[in-house]
Amino acid sequence: MSRQAFVAGKVFTGEDESRVVTAFRVNDGLVEWTGDVHELDPAERRSAIDLEGRTVLPGLLDMHLHPAVMASLADAVECLPPRVRSVDELVATLRCHPALGAGPDVWIVGTGYDEAVYPEHRHPTARDLDRVSTTQPVLVWRADRHSAVCNTRALEIAGITAATPDPPGSRFGRDETGRPDGILTERDAAHAVARHVPERTAAEFADLLGAVGERLLARGIVGVCDLMATALPDPLATYRSAAGRRPFPRSALFLGWDPAAPLPDLTEDERTGPVRVGGVKVLMDGTYSGRTAWVCHPYPESDDHGLRAVTDDDLCAARDWARRNEVQLAVHAMGDRAIAHVVDLLGDDEPWLTDQPSVRIEHATLMSPELVDRLRTTRMSFGIATHTVFLFAEYAAYARNLRPEQLPDAYPVRTLYGAVDALALSSDCPATAWSEADDVFVSVEAAVRRRAHNGEDIGQDAAVTVAQALLLYTSRAAGLTRLTGLAGPSRLGTIAPGREASFVVLDRDVLTVPSEEISRVRVDETWLAGRRVYRR
Structure with missing residues (x-):
């Protein structure tokens, strides 16, 4: 396909919260034009691909999940x-x-x-x-994959x-x-046993990862950040092998930091391309559902402040590696004490990246307004990958582990939306207690309704609009980490001239369905660089 027009009922372009068009043109995998269907000349209108009045979104981006783990668990029985x-x-x-x-x-x-x-x-x-x-x-x-x-x-x-x-x-x-x-x-204890499970061959892993890629494309996900890529023995080679065999989401891989086995420096080839190494990941603490997140105030009915998982020296060593290799540092930090410590330790550093945040904070579970303000005023450039699926799926654990006065600060998406430019909603799949966590519309509904799976209130004041939640899976998410598409870096997340023509066609209008039905929205088609790669 070279030049092809598309006509739809509603095209949410992702450029802002309100821009909607009814037609767009693709040329050699890139969006060439967007506008009203009546702007097309009659001949082009007749030859256009008619999307039958359906709603179109930019291809979805899940900026914190674990495809490598999903592949490694192919023969594990689900116990959710x-x-x-x-x-x-x-x-x-x-x-x-x-x-x-x-x-x-x-x-x-x-x-x-x-x-x-x-x-x-x-x-x-x-x-x-x-x-x-x-x-x-x-x-x-x-369920948290930490223990x-x-x-x-x-x-x-x-x-x-x-x-x-x-x-x-x-x-x-x-x-x-x-x-x-x-x-x-927590991880080192679990891996003391897990490392004895026999590993598959590289070819087997590539086949399994390819199947995960097909699953994600069927979800409408065209770009991913794998925050545990080293669940595979040779992650970059395995990813590139899988992507070379069939359509696959654009991918940025984050390598786990092991102080006992420092990572070798990256080559230019390893840092570039549609499948590349995007950074290094460090665990600052554990999980809220497991009471191992590092917190300022002890968990209810205990004197337990959780676990700190890395020393300052090791965190700074990982930062230095990221700086030297011109990639991101991703820090898993759920508890408020963990997040504050990261900001204190790295906040005065000079950023080393200009096209994306130098430091990502993963999860950012407990964010008081004061902590958000501190994050905004630092010299360092911070971005955040956060969630609503945890509160939605694991309400019982969070209700038990959060103090009542902390509930307004738990995953405060509305506050973060207005304060942090590089912000994404994400699934953390499969590291949560929901078998369909990689269904984007589960997270979108939870962000809009702020209700758990059992209907419990999970913070109405933190709710965002449908359009805002969609931006956190499209254009706003694209600003968190550079994903390289057909048109070069950071060209995903919007349907606009010069951007990669990666988009999804829905079975109903997610912008107007009743909020309690958002999670029932399904992807009918996924297009990657102007090519249809999935049809329901």
């Missing part, structure tokens, strides 16, 4: 609510895993348990998972005993006698 709502149901679900009985070296892996909804009000333990198998290793990831639980056999394989010290910023759960109980709190 509502399928699993108790320890007994977790055990029963794991016993349905096809690997059960396959041999003593074959792992049984699950993902998505959420103890906050269990009537037992506790984490499952090794004793529980021993009911699945005592001869095969069993490992189940918590996990395993059975006794998995502890034995990992060599974790009563004498094993806790990793920095993590901990091994222990019973009343001091023996490990299988609960693996």
Whole structure:
């Protein structure tokens, strides 16, 4: 296709909250013109692709999710609510895993348990998972993907005993006698076991990642930031292999920072192209649902302030690597103490990037107005990838872990929308307790209604309009991290002349449906650089 006009019922261009047109023209994968259908001459109008009165949006951008993890979990049994709502149901679900009985070296892996909804009000333990198998290793990831639980056999394989010290910023759960109980709190503890799960070949990972790319395109997602790309053994090569075989979203990969194994410097080729290394990621703290986010005030009914997961020296080393390699530093920081510490430590630094924020704060769960003001006045350029899906999907845990006076500051999207230019809503899929977290319209509805999945109020004062929520998945999101499309860097997120012709066609008008029906909106078609890559 070279030059082709499109006619639709409504084209939300993403240029601002209100601009809508009814036609646009694409030339060699780029948008050439937008306007009213009646501006087309009769011949072009007759040859135009008629989108049958449907609504069109710019291609959607999910700026914080984990396609590499999604690929690695291809054979893990899903243990999310509502399928699993108790320890007994977790055990029963794991016993349905096809690997059960396959041999003593074959792992049984699950993902998505959420103890906050269990009537037992506790984490499952090794004793529980021993009911699945005592001869095969069993490992189940918590919904947040920060923590996990395993059975006794998995502890034995990992060599974790009563004498094993806790990793920095993590901990091994222990019973009343001091023996490990299988609960693996935070990343280093979980990975002490998970690293023993046999890895697939590079070709297998590329095939699985390609399938994830197809899933995302079917969701209308044309650009992604993978904030855990090092879940793959050779992330950039695997991504490029997957993208070379079939249509694939534009991708920026963030590599995990390991102080014990510093990353090599990047080449120019690794930093450029439609699939590139976008930055390095550091964990400042844990998660709110797991009470491991680093907070100023202790969690209710406790003296626990969560966990700090990285030293200042290691954070600064990651910053220096990002600066030297001209990529972003992404800092996972959920708790207010973690966010404030990042701002204090890096706020006076000179930014090293001009076309995107030098530092991204991931999640930014608890943001008081004072903390938002501090973020705005720093010398450093900060951007934020935040969410509504956590409060929507994990209401029980947040209601238990947030103090009442903190609720107005939990994911304050409306405040951030007016204060932070480089801001995106995102899914964090699959690291949350919702199996369809990568459905953008679930997050959009939660941002507009500020209601949890059970109807509970999750902060009406933080609600935004539908148009604002859509911008946080399109043009505003594009400003958070540079994604390279056909027309060069940062050319996604809008339907405007000179931009890549990547757009989605919806089955209904998301701008006018009742707010409680937004999550039912479906993508009928996805177009990438002027080529249709998905049709429902």
